[in-house]
Amino acid sequence: MSATSSATSLWPAPTAAGPVRATVRLPGSKSVTNRALPLAALAEGPGTVRRALRSRDADLMAAALRALGAGLTPSAETASSVDWHVVPGPIRGGVSIDVGLAGTVMRFVPPIAALADGEVRFDGDAAARRRPMGPLLAALRALGAHVEGDALPCTVRGPIRGGEVTIDASASSQLVSGLLLAAARFEKGVTVRHSGPPVPSMPHIQMTVQMLREAGVHVDDGEPDVWRVEPGPIAARDLVVEPDLSNAAPFLAAALVTGGTVTVPDWPERTTQPGDALRGLLTEMGATVTRTPEGLAVTGTGRVSGIDADLHDVGELTPTIAALAALADGPSTLRGIAHLRGHETDRLAALATEINRLGGDVRETADGLEIRPRPLRGGVFHSYEDHRMATAGAVIGLVVPGVQVENIATTAKTLPEFARMWARMLEGDA
Numbered sequence: 001m002s003a004t005s006s007a008t009s010l011w012p013a014p015t016a017a018g019p020v021r022a023t024v025r026l027p028g029s030k031s032v033t034n035r036a037l038p039l040a041a042l043a044e045g046p047g048t049v050r051r052a053l054r055s056r057d058a059d060l061m062a063a064a065l066r067a068l069g070a071g072l073t074p075s076a077e078t079a080s081s082v083d084w085h086v087v088p089g090p091i092r093g094g095v096s097i098d099v100g101l102a103g104t105v106m107r108f109v110p111p112i113a114a115l116a117d118g119e120v121r122f123d124g125d126a127a128a129r130r131r132p133m134g135p136l137l138a139a140l141r142a143l144g145a146h147v148e149g150d151a152l153p154c155t156v157r158g159p160i161r162g163g164e165v166t167i168d169a170s171a172s173s174q175l176v177s178g179l180l181l182a183a184a185r186f187e188k189g190v191t192v193r194h195s196g197p198p199v200p201s202m203p204h205i206q207m208t209v210q211m212l213r214e215a216g217v218h219v220d221d222g223e224p225d226v227w228r229v230e231p232g233p234i235a236a237r238d239l240v241v242e243p244d245l246s247n248a249a250p251f252l253a254a255a256l257v258t259g260g261t262v263t264v265p266d267w268p269e270r271t272t273q274p275g276d277a278l279r280g281l282l283t284e285m286g287a288t289v290t291r292t293p294e295g296l297a298v299t300g301t302g303r304v305s306g307i308d309a310d311l312h313d314v315g316e317l318t319p320t321i322a323a324l325a326a327l328a329d330g331p332s333t334l335r336g337i338a339h340l341r342g343h344e345t346d347r348l349a350a351l352a353t354e355i356n357r358l359g360g361d362v363r364e365t366a367d368g369l370e371i372r373p374r375p376l377r378g379g380v381f382h383s384y385e386d387h388r389m390a391t392a393g394a395v396i397g398l399v400v401p402g403v404q405v406e407n408i409a410t411t412a413k414t415l416p417e418f419a420r421m422w423a424r425m426l427e428g429d430a
């Protein structure tokens with residue numbers, strides 16, 4: 001596999017001088033932000049989304065909703081956070097939408113566009129054209145929309161009626177979430193049945209269902225692999241976005257590999273974010289994880305244990321877990337993650353290629369990775385325009401001198417301040 005980025009800038013990953021001790025405050029969750037904004041844009045009145053993430057993916061979602069007729073006014077803006085006041089408007093067509101490389105934009109916005117009676121065109125980055133969308137577009141067609149294309153670029157023209165549809169969502173949970181998020185506004189609502197190998201990232205579908213219910217939408221998910229959304233109003237709300245727990249992963253990993261402590265404030269007591277699984281995964285890999293008055297504290301010993309883990313439900317944590325596994329004192333097997341081949345890049349190939357380039361021993365399996373730790377050396381770690389590849393390189397660089405991450409700026413997809421936060425963490429705060 002070759003690196004696809006045209007950007008050639010190299011970021012010298014800082015090596016930790018000793019155990020990291022820092023409190024790292026994470027901006028809002030991408031997944032919550034990019035559900036809260038469309039729900040607000042489809043609501044029956046104006047609402048507010050507080051502490052929303054500002055990042056490439058979140059900005060693309062805001063731009064898409066504006067193009068479709070919603071009013072979004074920012075306040076309390078910082079580099080990575082914003083409060084949005086959202087005023088819904090009639091969904092209008094006749095517009096083009098750039099999805100970038102955002103799975104949430106490419107899968108969540110077309111069903112909204114199908115509410116318009118004008119054509120909406122979608123396209124994105126070259127890598128986005130390779131990401132699975134076919135089952136979603138086929139479903140929109142089956143539910144009454146006129147759709148051209150089976151992947152990006154594509155066009156969608158409503159109005160959609162809704163009803164029952166069967167899809168194979170084994171490539172991405174977002175194919176289901178997208179249909180559910182807009183469905184209360186379909187004349188007949190929707191019943192989505194999944195048929196095929198197991199759907200990955202189920203916590204993300206639970207997040208969709210929970211956020212719909214919080215907005216007063218009736219959702220029945222009582223039967224496995226079937227979701228029914230009743231037609232009806234979506235309540236206007238004032239909600240606060242939780243910190244992004246998946247983006248906490250590289251920072252918490254720093255505690256493990258350096259034998260330090262990293263604390264993340266405002267870690268929710270209960271959440272549907274898959275990043276919450278880090279508490280168990282990092283414990284298995286040798287960390288002590290405690291809830292303190294300051295937040296979730298993760299303390300490492302400097303020694304990392306190998307792990308045998310099924311990451312099917314929490315696939316987006318894989319790059320960090322793989323980086324830790326490459327630095328562990330025993331082998332690891334990561335399974336259940338064949339769908340990562342359709343993420344920002346083929347993450348299984350990218351992780352194997354880049355860790356092996358530094359002297360590692362990573363083998364791709366049909367559904368994951370086998371990682372045998374080897375002494376690693378410095379070198380270029382390509383990011384393939386994948387924010388989580390870039391942060392995985394940063395984790396390795398903490399303890400392997402001379403790692404240079406290509407295109408660290410790609411972290412702007414979900415965490416534009418990553419490089420600054422990483423530097424501050426190493427100085428003792430972030």
Ligand SMILES: O=C(O)C1=C[C@@H](OP(=O)(O)O)[C@@H](O)[C@H](O)C1
Pocket residue numbers: 030031032103104171172173174177200201204205315316339
């Ligand atoms: O719905 C969401 O917010 C997400 C769902 C998951 O996608 P897949 O089901 O495609 O893995 C996850 O990996 C992605 O980062 C965010």
Ligand SMILES: C=C(OP(=O)(O)O)C(=O)O
Pocket residue numbers: 101102103104316343344388414
């Ligand atoms: C898979 C990911 O993103 P996306 O929302 O683009 O699917 C991710 O953030 O790990």
